[in-house]
Amino acid sequence: MSSDALEVRGLRKHYGALEVVAGVEFAVRAGECFGLLGPNGAGKTTTLKLCLGLIEPDAGEMRLLGEPVPSRAREARTRVGVVPQFDSLDPDFSVAENLVVYASYFGIAERVIRARMSELLEFSALAGREDARLSTLSGGMKRRLTLARALVNDPELLFMDEPTTGLDPQARHLIWERLRRLTQRGKTIILTTHFMDEAERLCSRIAIMDRGRIIALGSPRELIARHIEPQVVEVHGPGLESWIPRAAPLAPRKEHVGETLFCYAADPEPLLAQLRGRTDLTYIHRPANLEDVFLKLTGRDLRD
Numbered sequence: 590m591s592s593d594a595l596e597v598r599g600l601r602k603h604y605g606a607l608e609v610v611a612g613v614e615f616a617v618r619a620g621e622c623f624g625l626l627g628p629n630g631a632g633k634t635t636t637l638k639l640c641l642g643l644i645e646p647d648a649g650e651m652r653l654l655g656e657p658v659p660s661r662a663r664e665a666r667t668r669v670g671v672v673p674q675f676d677s678l679d680p681d682f683s684v685a686e687n688l689v690v691y692a693s694y695f696g697i698a699e700r701v702i703r704a705r706m707s708e709l710l711e712f713s714a715l716a717g718r719e720d721a722r723l724s725t726l727s728g729g730m731k732r733r734l735t736l737a738r739a740l741v742n743d744p745e746l747l748f749m750d751e752p753t754t755g756l757d758p759q760a761r762h763l764i765w766e767r768l769r770r771l772t773q774r775g776k777t778i779i780l781t782t783h784f785m786d787e788a789e790r791l792c793s794r795i796a797i798m799d800r801g802r803i804i805a806l807g808s809p810r811e812l813i814a815r816h817i818e819p820q821v822v823e824v825h826g827p828g829l830e831s832w833i834p835r836a837a838p839l840a841p842r843k844e845h846v847g848e849t850l851f852c853y854a855a856d857p858e859p860l861l862a863q864l865r866g867r868t869d870l871t872y873i874h875r876p877a878n879l880e881d882v883f884l885k886l887t888g889r890d891l892r893d
C-alpha cells in the first residue's frame with residue numbers, strides 16, 4: 590500500500606493545439622503540505638482539476654487517496670475538501686446555511702452538521718456569526734467560511750487554489766496558522782499560490798510548473814541550495830552603470846532588471862566592500878529565497 594495521498598504519472602491534457610499539461614509526474618505524501626507553483630497559464634489549475642477527476646486527461650495515471658482517477662474520482666472526492674480560487678458561497682444564505690447546504694451535497698444530514706457548527710466556526714474564527722448574512726462579511730471572513738465549508742466532510746486531503754489571494758496580512762497569517770493546525774492533525778494539503786513566502790513557510794515540498802511541465806521539485810531549502818547562489822545583493826542608484834564593470838568579477842551571476850542589479854554570490858563580502866561608502870548607490874543584502882529560484886527558472890518576463 591502506498592502512503593501517498595496523490596500519485597500522478599505521465600499526465601497530459603491539451604486544448605486545441607496547446608498542450609496545457611505536458612507529461613506531469615509527482616506524488617504528494619500523506620500528511621504533507623505540497624505546493625504547486627508556477628506563472629499564470631502554467632497549467633496548475635488544469636492539473637488540479639484532472640487530479641480531482643473533474644476533467645478527462647488525454648493520457649496518464651492518477652490515484653487520489655488510493656482510488657484510480659477518473660474511474661473512481663467520485664468516491665475519492667467524498668474524502669477531499671476543495672477551496673477554489675474564487676469564493677463560490679451563496680450570497681442569499683447566512684453563514685450557517687452555507688455550511689448546511691454544502692454538507693447536503695455530501696449526504697450529511699442537517700442535524701449532523703449543526704452539531705459540528707460551533708467547532709467549524711471556531712476553527713475558522715467565525716464564532717458567533719452563524720446567522721450573519723454573507724454581505725456583512727469581509728473578504729477575509731468569506732475566505733475563512735470557504736475553508737470551513739471545505740471541512741464539512743472532515744476530509745483527509747484539501748486542495749487549496751490560492752487561498753490567501755486578496756487578503757490583508759492579518760487575514761493571511763490567520764489562514765496560515767489554521768493550515769498548520771490541519772497538517773498537525775494529519776491532513777494533507779495541496780496548495781497553489783503566487784506568494785513565495787507563503788509557500789516557503791507552509792510547504793514541506795514544492796513543485797514548480799511552467800508550460801505544462803514540472804521543472805523543479807523539492808523542499809524550499811533544497812530548491813534554494815540546488816538552483817541558486819546563497820546570497821543576494823540588490824543594487825540601484827545613479828552610479829549603477831559605472832559600477833557594473835567593477836561588480837562583474839565579484840558576482841558569478843547577475844541580473845539587470847529595470848534600474849536594479851541583482852548580484853548572486855556565495856561570498857558577498859567583496860561586493861559589499863565595494864559598496865560601502867558609496868553615496869551614489871543604495872543596496873540591500875539578503876539571503877536567497879524561493880522567489881529568486883522561481884524567477885531564475887521561469888524567467889522575469891510578464892505572463893498574461
Ligand code: ADP
Nearest residue numbers: 604607609627628629630631632633634635636
Ligand atoms: P494556471 O492555473 O497555472 O494559471 P491553467 O491550468 O488555468 O493555468 O491554464 C493553462 C492554460 O490552459 C492557459 O493557457 C489556459 O488559457 C488554458 N486553458 C485552461 N482551461 C481551458 C479550457 N477549458 N479551454 C481552453 N483552454 C484552456
